[in-house]
Amino acid sequence: MPTLNKPNTVPTDLRNELEKTFGMLPSFALTTTPIGLRAWWTNMRDFQLSEKTALDGKTKELIGLGVSAQIPCHYCVLFHTEAARLNGATEAEIQEAIFMASVTRQGSTILNGAQLDNGVFEKELTKIVNYLKSQAPPTPKPMVRAGR
Numbered sequence: 484m485p486t487l488n489k490p491n492t493v494p495t496d497l498r499n500e501l502e503k504t505f506g507m508l509p510s511f512a513l514t515t516t517p518i519g520l521r522a523w524w525t526n527m528r529d530f531q532l533s534e535k536t537a538l539d540g541k542t543k544e545l546i547g548l549g550v551s552a553q554i555p556c557h558y559c560v561l562f563h564t565e566a567a568r569l570n571g572a573t574e575a576e577i578q579e580a581i582f583m584a585s586v587t588r589q590g591s592t593i594l595n596g597a598q599l600d601n602g603v604f605e606k607e608l609t610k611i612v613n614y615l616k617s618q619a620p621p622t623p624k625p626m627v628r629a630g631r
Contacts, residue, residue, distance in 0.1 A: 487513040497524060504532070511558075540570035548577065549584030 490508055494517055501512055512520055531543055544567035551559030567577055
């Protein structure tokens with residue numbers, strides 16, 4: 484039997500915002516205390532659903548999907564997959580986000596399991612980054628008009 488609160492335990496302002504956003508009061512809003520719900524909703528509303536962040540909605544949802552697949556959280560995978568689609572993600576982008584999460588997890592498993600020295604890794608990473616920067620084409624300089 485799931486742990487659910489009664490709908491009347493959700494503060495009115497939160498209930499109104501959730502119903503306006505989702506078209507209903509979803510049962511997941513009843514799985515935590517009113518304080519917990521308010522904390523979760525504030526993050527969801529002010530970051531995940533906000534257009535005033537550096538990352539666009541599609542990128543945030545693809546990140547959420549990759550993390551969800553690795554945790555793993557079945558509910559989160561379902562949510563972030565559909566949210567990514569609603570934010571314009573293609574099936575290829577969804578599949579690549581999942582695969583990228585698996586590649587990251589694989590590398591982490593190998594490096595952590597081998598107990599690679601962190602200092603060695605950081606030094607080598609610096610060398611790799613410097614090498615790649617030296618191989619990158621130069622950034623074009625903006626044109627400056629004469630006489631101004």
